Amino acid sequence: AAAMDEVVGELDRLEAVFSTFRRDSQISRINAGDLHLLDADAEVLDVLDACTWLEHASGGAFRARRPDPPYALDPAGFVKGWATERAAQRLTDRGLRHWYVSVGGDVIAHGTPAMGRSWRVALADPRASRQVVGVIEIDAGAVATSGTAERGAHIWDGRTDTPADVLASLTVTGPSLAWADALATAAFALGAYGMTWLERFDDYAGIAVHGDGTITTTGAVAPAPPVLVA
Template sequence: MLRSATGLRRVEQIMGTAISLEIAGTVPADEAGRLADEVYAWMRLVDDTFSTYKDDSEVTRLHTGDLAADDACADLRDVLAVCADLWRDTDGYFDVYATGRLDPSGYVKGWAAQVASDRLMAAGATDHSVNAGGDVRVRGWSSTGEPWRVGVRHPWDPAAVCFVLAGTDLGIATSGTYERGLHVVDPRRGGPATGLRSVTVTGPDLGRADALATAAVAMGPAGLEWLAGLPAGYESAVVTDDGRFFRSDGLPEQVV
């Protein structure tokens, strides 16, 4: 953990990925440390509740029938309600049962980071970045006094970025096949989705952006046309399996 007189930078491994937090601005170091503790406690709670790898998580117990839906915690009930709406809004391509078991991961990571960011805002830490394994929510200004700059990984070169996004109030979610292989399932075919190697969606709600990016990957090439009709405030960028790059006109992109 890096800490100065004000602000903080910290990284922890949760949900099987790196969760990085930066609190900038004039938040005193001790207060920033307390807020960071709360962020990481929240992330661990989300992992304990929603993990598909933990036998005692509520998601696993709901899937196996050991937990009734009415007895699930409020967060799980709320998430599943939103996922049902997203299933409708994406014509069924965002499907928490696409893999054959209950798995809301395509929404949860972005949602968890969004909630963490909202709580930081409410606590007065208005300049911060929360990065949950590539799902990023930035608010306010970076420690340099400039807008936050977020590099999106190149889908063939893990040491390079494909493009850089910049902003002071921005959610950035990326879904793709380049890191975990063909893990996104096309629920129509019941097999791995192909055609789009990387989809990035930006917008005000990171959980929703996460789900929209996942849905577009699941659609394959048809996702390109579908992304053109995203709701107001959401923008997109796509790298196809054959190396073509597409971006919407309003994408907050910076030249590297």
């Protein structure tokens, strides 16, 4: 219980730093002109550096700014997975070898649930509430999904400032939740090209659900190969 309290405490702390819904967060203060970017905490600069790299890598499809004037800073597309991974690290720091953390549908796991077994993560059907289209099995690592199932069309293509809606959902597996989540967001924003783009990242694999229910996967194989069970 104490270890999980530390996880929740770290998530709360990071929420206070990065939330665009809190006027006193560092991101909100930067947007308001009350805090110079260079005076922000090192972790804020690290996140924004990662966002800048991802924006360039995706040709502008991923963007850590709001899609409407004054284009306020909003690194949520990277922070969600990064914060969860950072908080979950507290469990390893506590000496726990086998654990599983799920926040907002994104999963990071360490070890195994039992001898000879893998962690099983349900892949939600973005077209039907409480339905699944398969199960992903991982021995360790992360699973992150971007799509329209929970919040509708909330991911924007930074190249056009319009909602990304070519795919219904895109799930990425790999060793890091921070990057699995960020790559899922960027690939989803890239639309039809997203799965091809994702294949350049050898440690990550993608599973896309199209509007007609068709499922496609990337050719990349993660260190712990994901298995899609129909």
